[in-house]
Amino acid sequence: MLLKHGHPTAEAMVESTLRWIKFFEEEKFHDIVLSLKSADVDASVKAQNIISGKTNYPLHIGVTEAGTLISGIVKTSIGVSALLKKNIGDTFRVSITEDPLIQVKIAKEILNTLGLRERGSEIISCPSCGRAEVDIRSIALAVEQRAESLAVPKKIAVMGCVVNAAGEAREADYGIGCGKGKGAIFKKGVVIKTVKEEELVSELFELIEAEQNQPEMA
Structure with a gap:
């Protein structure tokens, strides 16, 4: 195969x-799952595109050995998204040099972003x-961490200035719009209160959790 193609191309x-597949089918074995992956994004996507049109066996997709965190996320997101948007693939893995829990979290985010989960x-x-x-980075990370425990998922905007806050807050369920050392807490684009920077996250989730804990009206 290498003599014919020169290197592991998509066609190879x-x-x-x-x-x-032919070998196993001749042996009457059909419990097959296919996986054609490469560390090269283009080769992986091309191979998985081609094979999806030639067989009906389940296909495991992705970019293998994609690298460390940042480069791995970029490669995997590009490769997997290109296939999933065409309804190609039954399973996939984020194959990066990172904690398996991080790999799973990235996979979930890809599916969420594509509207598949x-x-x-x-x-x-x-x-x-x-x-x-x-410190908008610290505030955003703290909000993300607290949001994982919400009983009902919400869209939350975390904006570092009033320029972005007004527009984004209207599209979110809740939001934070920051100023110098303080910030406003929004609900559906309406300012609920203004608090000190160090109180933003706790006050935001006090509001969200209080409303989620309210009994539904009969």
Whole structure:
């Protein structure tokens, strides 16, 4: 195979896979799951695209040995998303050099982002920039961590300045819009209260959890 193709190309992976499928089928064995993965994003996506049109066996997709955290997330997200948006793939793995729990969390986020799995709250947060006058990164991470325990998932906006807060807060269930050393807590775009920076996260979740704990009206 290497003599024919020179290196593990997408075409080589597909040809090899089809040979093995034929071998097993001739032996009356059909409990087969296919996996054609490479550390090269283009080769992986191309091979998995091709094989999906040639067999009906379940297909495990992804980019193998994708690297460390940042590069691995980028490679996996690009490769897996390109396939899942075409309804290609039955299972996938985030194959990066990281704690398996982190791998699972990234996989869930990919599915959530593509609208294929709706579990957990969605956090909308702005990048760190010159307009932010609070530690927006720490606030966003704290909100994300607290949101994992919410009984009912919510869309929460965490904005580092008033420029972004007004627009984003209208699209979120709840939100934080920050100023210098303080911030406003929003609900559906309406300001509920303004509190000190160090109280933003606790006050936000006190509001959310209090409303979630209210008994439903008959």
